[in-house]
Amino acid sequence: MLGLIILASIGCASNPSASQRQGAAAPLPGTEACIFTVNLYDWTVLGDSTLIVYAPLHRDAYLLKLFSPMIDLPFRQALGFEDVEHNGQLCKGDYVVARGEIPLRTPISSVRLLTPAEAKQLIAASKQPAPHSQPGAATQPDSAKQ
Secondary structure, three states: OHHHHHHHHHHHHHOOOHHHHHOOOOOOOOEEOOEEHHHOOEEEEEEOOEEEEEOOOOOOEEEEEEOOOOOOHHHOOOEEEEOOOOOOEEOOOOEEEEOOOOOEEEEEEEEEEEOHHHHHHHHHHHOOOOOOOOOOOOEOOHHHHO
16 A cells, blocks of 8 residues: 555656646736827737737837737738727737738737837747838727727
């Protein structure tokens, strides 16, 4: 019986829990922030659930982390931003709307103000080209313009 208890405890010690195997998620760079939607003019997609938006100038970069991946986000030509509280600001809990034949609407889980160095590092790590959209392409979805 004692041998069985020892074997069981050895097995537990050598078998890390799921959270230990996955490792803790790295914190997002930057500081929590909100953006005035009128100032949004450009973006760089880093992946299906992460993008950097610029407002009001290109040096003012904000990391937007989406609650879930958005299919084909890197290939969308027009994005809209829905301000749930109708206060003119894009914050955590608001939405990114990808226009197209089938529009997609995904909640934002985090908005973080980045330093120029952080933005440059994230773009380099994602292997994405510099911002690709055209100024003025970021728009409000029709539902938010009522």
